[in-house]
Amino acid sequence: MARNIFNQPPKEEPEVTASIPAPVKSSRLPGSVGGLRDSLREITANSIRDIDPDRIDIEGLRDRLGLEDDSINELAESIRKHGQQVPIMVRPSDQPDRYRVVYGRRRLAAIRKVGGTVKAIVRTLDDDASLIAQGQENNLRLDPSFIEKALFIKEMQEAGYKPGVIQDALGLTRQGVSNHRVVIEQMPDELFRLIGPAHGIGRRQWGDLAALSKKASLVDIARETLSLVKNDTTSPEKFQAVFDAASSMARGVAKRKIPGQSSVVRDESGTPLATLAIDGRSVAIKITRKDNPEFGQWVEENAEAMLRQIFNQWRNERGPGS
Numbered sequence: 618m619a620r621n622i623f624n625q626p627p628k629e630e631p632e633v634t635a636s637i638p639a640p641v642k643s644s645r646l647p648g649s650v651g652g653l654r655d656s657l658r659e660i661t662a663n664s665i666r667d668i669d670p671d672r673i674d675i676e677g678l679r680d681r682l683g684l685e686d687d688s689i690n691e692l693a694e695s696i697r698k699h700g701q702q703v704p705i706m707v708r709p710s711d712q713p714d715r716y717r718v719v720y721g722r723r724r725l726a727a728i729r730k731v732g733g734t735v736k737a738i739v740r741t742l743d744d745d746a747s748l749i750a751q752g753q754e755n756n757l758r759l760d761p762s763f764i765e766k767a768l769f770i771k772e773m774q775e776a777g778y779k780p781g782v783i784q785d786a787l788g789l790t791r792q793g794v795s796n797h798r799v800v801i802e803q804m805p806d807e808l809f810r811l812i813g814p815a816h817g818i819g820r821r822q823w824g825d826l827a828a829l830s831k832k833a834s835l836v837d838i839a840r841e842t843l844s845l846v847k848n849d850t851t852s853p854e855k856f857q858a859v860f861d862a863a864s865s866m867a868r869g870v871a872k873r874k875i876p877g878q879s880s881v882v883r884d885e886s887g888t889p890l891a892t893l894a895i896d897g898r899s900v901a902i903k904i905t906r907k908d909n910p911e912f913g914q915w916v917e918e919n920a921e922a923m924l925r926q927i928f929n930q931w932r933n934e935r936g937p938g939s
């Protein structure tokens with residue numbers, strides 16, 4: 618699973634009140650006593666408390682790809698100068714007088730560097746509600762990158778969360794979750810640690826890089842390529858450098874293959890239909906007229922429409938780039 622590994626966006630963002638989920642409703646007790654108790658619970662749920670950071674445990678699934686990087690130092694300096702502008706959210710722990718963070722891991726890490734108490738909203742949430750609040754708050758405050766979402770989905774699935782909860786946490790459809798998972802399954806986690814979150818790099822670009830994993834060792838290429846880049850190289854620039862290097866190596870492998878590889882395509886009965894010829898420059902389908910004269914004539918008449926249909930199917934399967 619992804620861990621505490623990537624660069625983060627640098628600044629403390631302005632408060633977004635919409636990111637604070639509504640308080641959990643409780644069943645009312647009859648009479649004025651029940652109404653008073655519910656009112657007190659609602660006031661407590663919406664209050665912001667000052668809590669010692671040492672009483673808050675950072676646990677659960679990672680929705681960002683780094684807590685130990687330069688951006689935490691920048692955030693700590695901002696909080697030192699201007700104070701904590703946005704509270705974090707915590708929920709009571711099983712241990713007395715302790716809490717578990719729901720969202721705001723970067724802010725908590727920064728305040729631990731600065732010192733002092735952390736402003737926190739305390740909510741009593743179950744695991745599903747906590748996960749949804751975590752995902753929705755991050756989507757509202759700063760949209761995670763494609764690969765951050767993919768890694769978060771992978772962790773949620775491996776932790777046993779139901780598909781509906783995962784979809785609600787990130788505001789994705791079932792197909793959207795599947796699109797992220799397909800890409801993440803094709804590449805090793807170490808590659809993401811090397812490249813970083815790569816904001817602005819979408820599913821199509823990551824999918825193209827994943828396709829190159831069949832022709833080249835992406836981790837080895839990334840290690841070698843990124844060892845030569847400057848220290849201030851951004852994560853999207855690292856992605857592009859690795860992609861270019863992997864593409865170049867894949868082309869080199871293709872050139873070294875024996876040209877003119879071919880295979881016979883047969884129907885269900887085993888009768889030859891066509892010959893599929895592949896080399897480093899082209900893919901060719903050859904139909905022998907003497908073997909299948911009527912089929913060959915039909916393909917000739919419908920070839921353009923068939924190719925357009927196949928192309929559109931390929932494009933739809935690849936999906937949008939973001």
